[in-house]
Amino acid sequence: MTTVDQAKAKAKAMAKRLRVALAARNLAVPHATALELVAAGLGHDDWNTACSALDRPAEIGPRFVEAIPILRIFDEAKAREFYCGFLGFEAGFEHRFEPGLPLYMEVARAGLRLHLSEHHGDASPGSAVFVPMRGVHAYHRELIDKRYGYARPGVDQAPWGDVLEVPDPFGNRLRFCERRDG
Known part of the structure; x- marks a missing residue:
């Protein structure tokens, strides 16, 4: 099971990879912007909300991701x-x-x-x-x-x-x- 620290580290690593990929396309973004983009990609309104969600212990029981009719x-x-x-x-x-x-x-x-x-x-x-x-x-x-x-x-x-x-x-x-x- 992924710990809170591992989840945050993974999200920060995603932001770093995003910055590198954008820089390779001559699109420089600050680290804070990359964190916000990663948070949005994870379904959160902003980085602080994402961190708050990651700090909460995992919910017990199912979590529905999507329904496909x-x-x-x-x-x-x-x-x-x-x-x-x-x-x-x-x-x-x-x-x-x-x-x-x-x-x-x-x-x-x-x-x-x-x-x-x-x-x-x-x-x-x-x-x-x-x-x-x-x-x-x-x-x-x-x-x-x-x-x-x-x-x-x-x-x-x-x-x-x-x-x-x-x-x-x-x-x-x-x-x-x-x-x-x-």
């Missing part, structure tokens, strides 16, 4: 047209147990990963995925500008934020939401 699809070509062509995701890994068997694949964009599966036991058709995001209005404009023949989603104002709901060709709904402060 699995959505049921029925047609590979339609899935690629919708998720990659329309929504702008990039295809990641693809898996079939053997040729001709159902596809299981990943698509990703801007930090969001989704798994798409033709396997009947992986997910129920008609699922909904709530996706907190920034820039929902810009994303809406991007989608509308594509003039996709099967979807012209709008942005709805909900009490919790602006929601862009996009149904896929398989009955699943993606709810992209830019939350309101407070």
Whole structure:
């Protein structure tokens, strides 16, 4: 198990490597700036917050890092047209147990990963995925500008934020939401 001192030393070493890499590209940054960048990369607001978090003893129990929704699809070509062509995701890994068997694949964009599966036991058709995001209005404009023949989603104002709901060709709904402060 990593001690607090080891964790801080590791973060400081990351900052040093960052400064060296940036200097090699003629981008000199002070050590304090590199520490702030490393803290942000670790998910903290600033270096002091990162140090405070590292000082706390490890939490007992699980820590969830991310969730990756699995959505049921029925047609590979339609899935690629919708998720990659329309929504702008990039295809990641693809898996079939053997040729001709159902596809299981990943698509990703801007930090969001989704798994798409033709396997009947992986997910129920008609699922909904709530996706907190920034820039929902810009994303809406991007989608509308594509003039996709099967979807012209709008942005709805909900009490919790602006929601862009996009149904896929398989009955699943993606709810992209830019939350309101407070």
